Amino acid sequence: MNKYSGFGLLKHGLSYHENWQRAWRNPKPKAKYDVVIVGGGGHGLATAYYLAKVHGVTNIAVVEKGYLGGGNTARNTTIVRSNYLWDESAHLYEHAMKLWEGLSQDLNYNVMFSQRGVLNLGHTLQDMRDIQRRVNANRLNGIDGEVLDTQQVQEIVPIMDCSANTRYPVLGASWQPRAGVARHDAVAWGYARAADALGVDLIQQCEVDDIITEDGAAVAVHTKQHGLIKADRIGCVVAGNSSVLAKMAGFSLPLESHPLQALVSEPIKPILDTVVMSNHVHGYVSQSDKGDLVIGAGIDGYNGYGQRGSYSTIEHTVQAIIELFPIFSRVRMNRQWGGIVDTCPDACPIISDTPVENLFFNCGWGTGGFKATPGSGHVFAATLAKGEAHELAKPFSMFRFNDGSLIDEHGAAGVAH
Amino acid sequence: MFYIYCPYCQEHREEEEFHAAGQAHIARPADPDNCTDEEWGDYLYFRKNPRGLHHEMWVHAAGCRKFFNMTRDTQSYEIKEVYKMGEQPQIVSEQDSIARGTA
Ligand SMILES: Cc1cc2nc3c(=O)[nH]c(=O)nc-3n(C[C@H](O)[C@H](O)[C@H](O)COP(=O)(O)OP(=O)(O)OC[C@H]3O[C@@H](n4cnc5c(N)ncnc54)[C@H](O)[C@@H]3O)c2cc1C
Ligand SMILES: [Zn+2]
Numbered sequence: 001m002n003k004y005s006g007f008g009l010l011k012h013g014l015s016y017h018e019n020w021q022r023a024w025r026n027p028k029p030k031a032k033y034d035v036v037i038v039g040g041g042g043h044g045l046a047t048a049y050y051l052a053k054v055h056g057v058t059n060i061a062v063v064e065k066g067y068l069g070g071g072n073t074a075r076n077t078t079i080v081r082s083n084y085l086w087d088e089s090a091h092l093y094e095h096a097m098k099l100w101e102g103l104s105q106d107l108n109y110n111v112m113f114s115q116r117g118v119l120n121l122g123h124t125l126q127d128m129r130d131i132q133r134r135v136n137a138n139r140l141n142g143i144d145g146e147v148l149d150t151q152q153v154q155e156i157v158p159i160m161d162c163s164a165n166t167r168y169p170v171l172g173a174s175w176q177p178r179a180g181v182a183r184h185d186a187v188a189w190g191y192a193r194a195a196d197a198l199g200v201d202l203i204q205q206c207e208v209d210d211i212i213t214e215d216g217a218a219v220a221v222h223t224k225q226h227g228l229i230k231a232d233r234i235g236c237v238v239a240g241n242s243s244v245l246a247k248m249a250g251f252s253l254p255l256e257s258h259p260l261q262a263l264v265s266e267p268i269k270p271i272l273d274t275v276v277m278s279n280h281v282h283g284y285v286s287q288s289d290k291g292d293l294v295i296g297a298g299i300d301g302y303n304g305y306g307q308r309g310s311y312s313t314i315e316h317t318v319q320a321i322i323e324l325f326p327i328f329s330r331v332r333m334n335r336q337w338g339g340i341v342d343t344c345p346d347a348c349p350i351i352s353d354t355p356v357e358n359l360f361f362n363c364g365w366g367t368g369g370f371k372a373t374p375g376s377g378h379v380f381a382a383t384l385a386k387g388e389a390h391e392l393a394k395p396f397s398m399f400r401f402n403d404g405s406l407i408d409e410h411g412a413a414g415v416a417h
Numbered sequence: 418m419f420y421i422y423c424p425y426c427q428e429h430r431e432e433e434e435f436h437a438a439g440q441a442h443i444a445r446p447a448d449p450d451n452c453t454d455e456e457w458g459d460y461l462y463f464r465k466n467p468r469g470l471h472h473e474m475w476v477h478a479a480g481c482r483k484f485f486n487m488t489r490d491t492q493s494y495e496i497k498e499v500y501k502m503g504e505q506p507q508i509v510s511e512q513d514s515i516a517r518g519t520a
Binding site: 241243253255257300301302310311312402403404 | 432433454458459461465466473489491494
């Protein structure tokens with residue numbers, strides 16, 4: 001693999017950028033692998049990368065029905081933060097945050113991780129009490145966080161309407177300075193390129209339509225395009241399609257798949273240099289390096305796999321954004337889309353063994369898993385390498401829904417992000 | 418955007434008057450005190466979540482406020498039928514009808 005560098009850019013400039021190496025191979029699948037990962041989104045690709053890099057397992061295939069990163073990875077609004085309430089989730093998301101901080105160097109790929117800070121607004125007394133509690137919990141876990149009052153919020157975001165004149169006045173916010181955004185495609189591509197360089201087979205246009213079991217153990221996946229691919233262990237990382245894959249293996253999951261929409265505006269001059277989120281009026285917005293405002297909506301209440309949602313949901317979101325930023329009222333929206341998110345009853349993921357031996361699932365990230373991509377891949381790789389859950393993943397077993405040890409993160413995950 | 422027929426109001430109304438209320442026909446265990454953790458957890462949390470035909474509850478929240486059932490395709494979003502609480506669907510997927518037959 002050619003190393004990317006400033007010098008390389010210059011060198012390739014001399015030959016009109018016509019001689020760049022392909023970022024990854026396009027191999028035919030082998031008959032058998034040590035590990036088959038189903039789903040070539042950020043989480044699946046990160047899992048493959050850390051399996052190869054940290055655990056030395058290189059006989060791996062990532063099987064993707066469409067193209068790499070074409071699922072929720074490429075559809076999300078890219079907010080990265082780690083200020084979750086409970087120890088279990090705070091540790092997991094902070095583990096990811098630490099990996100984010102060195103990711104571009106580690107992958108030799110610019111993932112454009114920008115720690116521009118995230119504000120979670122409070123609009124009621126109860127909001128502010130919850131924010132106090134969460135920030136205190138975060139600080140006890142060594143995670144940066146501050147409680148800001150209205151004046152301090154106004155100083156960070158001068159264009160936001162923080163007056164007492166609004167229907168839901170801004171009373172303050174929690175502020176995580178190390179939080180921010182990253183370039184979603186680059187995350188998928190960076191992991192893909194680095195995994196490929198370590199020998200991982202990335203197999204696109206290859207849809208798993210059955211999981212083959214023998215005596216209660218998974219032994220192979222069946223694919224539409226390439227037939228059977230055998231594996232010692234199988235890891236499913238298919239986000240909104242997790243229930244469909246689980247059904248192939250004969251069990252169900254505590255998940256429901258919902259459309260989640262986002263929209264971007266026409267590009268405008270730099271006007272917002274941080275990320276603003278509000279649970280209460282339910283909206284969130286940041287500005288991309290290209291200049292478009294990136295706005296996320298809520299989930300549609302019904303189950304759906306159609307990668308599109310209802311217009312009324314967008315309308316509500318835009319109302320919330322205009323309430324906060326009257327200055328955006330005449331900005332035109334350019335594009336709008338949906339992804340299918342796998343929501344879990346306690347708003348926490350599932351990183352788990354299953355009723356089927358040698359079959360593992362990493363799912364349930366719902367509306368907020370992009371931020372966890374490096375950490376999720378890192379702990380799931382350990383789980384797949386050893387056949388038992390990584391220390392940080394243990395609380396996230398699917399069996400917590402039978403023994404009652406749920407991890408309620410509805411507060412920290414209240415707005416879909 | 419759905420245009421939904423409420424079987425109680427007997428009218429088509431816009432989606433915004435309704436709320437989706439989750440999977441239909443989930444039977445509460447008859448003897449909750451003697452359920453295993455597995456049975457109780459399955460009842461509370463585990464869902465079918467199919468890609469395709471699905472039976473779900475909706476509530477006409479800004480109308481008659483009654484709950485009713487709907488059979489809908491979660492891939493095409495096509496509404497196949499609506500029917501009142503306590504009634505059974507006319508349209509069922511192959512797998513559902515097999516399960517029903519053995520139940
Ligand atoms: C609109 C929107 C906004 C969001 N905003 C944020 C945010 O701001 N911050 C945040 O942290 N998170 C956010 N999220 C959530 C985040 O996008 C996801 O949690 C995360 O990207 C999931 O990554 P993944 O790799 O597990 O899934 P995906 O990227 O969806 O990858 C799963 C892959 O599996 C493949 N697949 C499915 N079925 C099969 C099969 N049968 N065979 C082979 N392959 C299959 C799919 O094609 C897909 O590529 C948002 C999501 C959406 C939709
Ligand atoms: Zn009605």
